[in-house]
Amino acid sequence: MKKIVYFRSKCIGCSVCALQAPNIWQMDKTDGKAQLLDAEFKKDNYFRMLWPDELETMKQIEQTCPTRAIQLL
Numbered sequence: 627m628k629k630i631v632y633f634r635s636k637c638i639g640c641s642v643c644a645l646q647a648p649n650i651w652q653m654d655k656t657d658g659k660a661q662l663l664d665a666e667f668k669k670d671n672y673f674r675m676l677w678p679d680e681l682e683t684m685k686q687i688e689q690t691c692p693t694r695a696i697q698l699l
């Protein structure tokens with residue numbers, strides 16, 4: 627199973643991820659950056675398991691994020 631890795635420090639708050647997959651991403655009202663829901667925080671980055679039915683949407687988001695803050699491993 628793949629994982630989403632989110633490098634939050636790279637986020638510029640464009641909202642693309644939250645608009646495309648609001649069940650996975652939400653915008654943080656305090657600093658305007660994206661929040662990866664149900665994520666685990668390790669070594670300054672966020673990790674979350676990627677379910678098979680989320681894969682295609684997350685591939686598009688990975689390609690669309692302007693700062694490459696999101697990677698699928």
Ligand code: SF4
Nearest residue numbers: 637638640641643691
């Ligand atoms: S698409 Fe990338 S830069 Fe835009 S809000 Fe999401 S993580 Fe941040």
